[in-house]
Amino acid sequence: MKGAFIMAVKFNLRLCLQLIDRGISLNTISKQYHISKHTSSKTKHRMEVLQFDVSTIDQYSDDELGKLFFPEMYESENIYLAVDYDYVHKELSKPGVNLKLLWKEYCLSAKDGKYPVSYSKYCRGYAQHVERHNYTNHIEHKPGIRTEIDWSGPTMHYMVPSTGELVKVYLFVATLPFSQYSYVEPTKDMKMNTWINCNKHMFEYFGGSTVRIVCDNLKTGVVSHPKEGEIILTDMYSDFGNHYMTAIMPAQVRKPKQKASVEGTVGKIATTIIASLRNVEFHSFEELYQAVREKLDEFNTTPFQKRDGSRKEIFEAVEKQALKPLPEIPFEVCHWFYSRKVQVNCHITYQKNWYSVPYEYVGKSVDLKVSETTLTIYYQNKRINIHKLFPAYIKNKYSTYEQDMPESVKVSEWDDVRIKKWASKIGPLKCTLCQGQLN
Incomplete structure (x- = not known):
């Protein structure tokens, strides 16, 4: 257990140092990568005291960085302040109260050598608390906060003209819960590289990234998701999240309500795209891809039945501005x-x-x-x-x-x-x- 604590601390430390060196504000660091303002402020202070040159960071191992900046944290195992999730759930029922506000208050309450957990861990802990007690989650969707993604159950196909062979095509589906603006990409397989590239193309389509991604527990992205304890992602998917400063949060196994927006969108996409193209005979993957993209544009611009405007209109008017800018260099699969x-x-x-x-x-x-x-x-x-x-x-x-x-x-x-x-x-x-x- 101690090793897991230390690894998380040291990894965030390395990233925090790089962000501070780039001139990114402590507020932005807190919002974008869920490193508490208290922790990043202390890190910045230690940088100044040590006169640390971040350009030399690759010369230090995790052990060396941890011992250099926070020797007392490095030696301590029980360093985090416990979260009272009963209190959190009670407060969330009050008007205007959200998890971000409660997390900030929790960070300010940390004392006596205790450190607050990251925002992403705070949110995961509350989600697990809700599931354990069968509570109703009070969280409402806010623009730019999360993207929900999944593979569509129904598939499509195209026919190879020379042989008559039918080739199966899978659909990657993503949605922004606030605006319901969606992205769909046909793929030839569901392998790791394909999954990562779909995630990358999704953010490029949106023109920005969200604070977190909620996904299914697919084997290509998630190594382990125990009921208790830390979620372990595949190294490549973890690297992807780090590159875009996005927290990846798999939904609990057999808990589709945790990603209800994308589950609903999968059904709508199946009807809108797959059913509407069921009588079209495609002779190449490229033909099918183009047809799906056209239907996707139609899906996003169709007016809501019980809400003013369309998905695209709400996205353009509100949510697009709330997205984080994409990094200058796109993620490279490794x-x-x-x-x-x-x-x-x-x-x-x-x-x-x-x-x-x-x-x-x-x-x-x-x-x-x-x-x-x-x-x-x-x-x-x-x-x-x-x-x-x-x-x-x-x-x-x-x-x-x-x-x-x-x-x-x-x-x-x-x-x-x-x-x-x-x-x-x-x-x-x-x-x-x-x-x-x-x-």
Whole structure:
């Protein structure tokens, strides 16, 4: 348990330092990433006292950052102030009271060395409290706060003209509960990369991101969601949330009311899009995609029956301004590989190619973050190297930085003499071949 506490604290600390260094206000940090103003204020104070240069943050591991900034927190396990959720539920029934207000009051009440939990954890705790006691949740939807997402149960298909094969197509559905403005994307599968890209395209379609995402407990996004304890997301989905400063909050298993807006939208989308296109024969994925996009525009611009305006009108008039701006650089899908041992030749292997690591890490286990173009190496979340990734068709190649090698290795370069000596140990044919290449 202690490790889980420390990891959460140190991870938020690293992010908090970067946000403060960018000049982002403490209020914005509190709203966008749910790091309490009390915690970010204390972090900023410690930055000034230590005269910490954030440009050097990658030189520090999680352990080193934690001990440097909050040694007393690092050693303590019982550091968080307990939340009285009975009081929270009672107060929420009063006019004008919401979770954000109650969380701020809770943060101000923290004393005697106790620290407040993050806003996202505060909200998750209240949602679990409501479920345990079968209460009615008093929370009303507010603009720009949450996006609810899911896969549609009903699917579509297109026919391959040359074979007559019917290819199944899935629908990713997202909605903003306040305006009911929605996004739908046809996909060829429901794999992790597809799910992440749909999330990215969703925010691009909206033109901004929300404070949190409420999703189903799909295996591609959620590793563990116990009734009690911390939710564990897949590394890639967690990275996505961090990139957009969005808290990802899976709904409780078999609790569809926690994402009622998207559950309702799934049904409406099935009727509006799938049913209306049921007699159309598509001959390519692109044809189907375009037809779905046209029906989506129609869905968003159709006036409400029991509410003034349309989804798009309410979104444009109110909710769009409440969204957070998107980061300048879009999220890049990447995969993590853990506990790769650094070999005695100062390299690690990935897909039968070799990438150098500073020699002082020989024998240690490092983690790899692999995107489409780069391979980044971490030790205790401290970035220690980055390489351009070899294409998949290239094998048995080395990407080596000279500074990664110890002096005893640097002096032994692969010159003509060394190559000939190596070839002679293999055989006369290899010697002849190498001689020809060298000449």
